[in-house]
Amino acid sequence: MISSIPDKFLVEVLTAKNNADLLIDQSKKFKPNAVVIADKSKYTKVEKELGHLGIKVYAGTEAVASVVEMDNIDLVLTALVGYSGLKPTINAIKSGKDIALANKETMVVAGELVSNLAKKNGVNIYPVDSEHSAIFQCLVGEFHNHIEKIYLTCSGGPFRGKDRDYLELVTKHEALKHPNWDMGVKVTIDSATLMNKGLEVIEAKWLFGLDLDQIEVIIHPQSIIHSMVQFEDGSIKAQLGLPDMRIPIQFALSYPHRFKSDFPRFNFADHPHLTFEKPDLENFRNLRLAYDAIGKGGNMPCVLNAANEVVVDEFLNEKIGFLQMSEVVENCLQKMDFISSPTFEDHILTDKETRIKALEYIR
Ligand code: MN3
Numbered sequence: 517m518i519s520s521i522p523d524k525f526l527v528e529v530l531t532a533k534n535n536a537d538l539l540i541d542q543s544k545k546f547k548p549n550a551v552v553i554a555d556k557s558k559y560t561k562v563e564k565e566l567g568h569l570g571i572k573v574y575a576g577t578e579a580v581a582s583v584v585e586m587d588n589i590d591l592v593l594t595a596l597v598g599y600s601g602l603k604p605t606i607n608a609i610k611s612g613k614d615i616a617l618a619n620k621e622t623m624v625v626a627g628e629l630v631s632n633l634a635k636k637n638g639v640n641i642y643p644v645d646s647e648h649s650a651i652f653q654c655l656v657g658e659f660h661n662h663i664e665k666i667y668l669t670c671s672g673g674p675f676r677g678k679d680r681d682y683l684e685l686v687t688k689h690e691a692l693k694h695p696n697w698d699m700g701v702k703v704t705i706d707s708a709t710l711m712n713k714g715l716e717v718i719e720a721k722w723l724f725g726l727d728l729d730q731i732e733v734i735i736h737p738q739s740i741i742h743s744m745v746q747f748e749d750g751s752i753k754a755q756l757g758l759p760d761m762r763i764p765i766q767f768a769l770s771y772p773h774r775f776k777s778d779f780p781r782f783n784f785a786d787h788p789h790l791t792f793e794k795p796d797l798e799n800f801r802n803l804r805l806a807y808d809a810i811g812k813g814g815n816m817p818c819v820l821n822a823a824n825e826v827v828v829d830e831f832l833n834e835k836i837g838f839l840q841m842s843e844v845v846e847n848c849l850q851k852m853d854f855i856s857s858p859t860f861e862d863h864i865l866t867d868k869e870t871r872i873k874a875l876e877y878i879r
Pocket of ligand 1: 645646647716
């Protein structure tokens with residue numbers, strides 16, 4: 517994305533988990549000051565390719581968490597997967613960097629803590645998640661107007677309309693085929709179970725300061741409307757377009773401006789039918805569990821997230837079936853001790869203990 521608007525941004529730091537080749541390619545192109553490879557075993561390879569270009573090379577997850585504090589950074593795009601995004605995001609906020617947030621789990625695990633920290637440090641959090649970007653785009657020019665409610669749209673995933681007998685037997689290959697969006701493995705499974713939407717409800721609550729009864733999930737299989745805001749006069753604003761993650765990513769970086777793009781344009785005549793339906797909470801229990809977890813508050817969303825990360829892994833390893841994923845998550849929500857105002861350390865402990873509990877339940 518940056519490569520299409522090279523005069524607007526300077527890349528200071530790039531990070532990668534273990535994809536050394538991509539990190540090396542991107543670094544040769546964007547010439548950052550520093551790079552971090554989280555997987556320490558790849559350090560020598562990366563250093564050999566980039567060190568002589570004057571690029572500082574660091575390794576390890578601690579380095580990912582500390583590199584975001586560097587002075588000449590204005591904005592940090594956090595696109596780590598899952599719980600791993602929490603520490604670096606908190607560090608970036610503490611050092612006053614604005615955040616383009618692509619890692620929804622950060623807000624799920626510690627939304628209250630993170631939004632309070634952002635407020636305290638005068639940091640803006642720009643959503644990258646397409647639904648939250650849509651809501652943010654609807655709110656531009658409306659920040660002083662009260663939100664009556666938001667509609668988070670949801671494609672329904674590959675198994676929309678299926679019953680429990682069907683879901684019982686679905687394979688990971690079926691679950692990995694998302695109808696509209698091309699995404700990472702974790703979020704694709706989460707989309708199939710509707711946990712993704714549950715996590716997004718929690719993310720929306722903290723990003724926009726909403727009560728739970730102001731957040732309604734609506735199934736919209738075409739994924740053209742990316743979400744909507746209803747104001748107190750009854751008027752509804754929607755943001756729409758073809759499903760293309762480049763738009764929300766770009767807007768998080770370009771706000772309050774819009775940069776010209778050559779992304780494919782939406783054509784109304786090609787999409788004469790936009791449909792909507794209620795989510796099926798009986799067969800897709802994860803969405804209900806997410807509402808329960810955030811309704812209870814405290815460390816329960818952290819439990820929900822940790823248990824979910826475990827079950828998604830176990831499902832991908834073909835250790836458990838599709839429906840069992842909700843079963844394990846529900847069990848963890850019931851069994852874990854409740855902490856009403858968790859600190860950062862409480863979150864770390866809750867995450868760790870939940871993972872153990874989830875695996876115990878599975879084995
Ligand atoms: Mn989304």
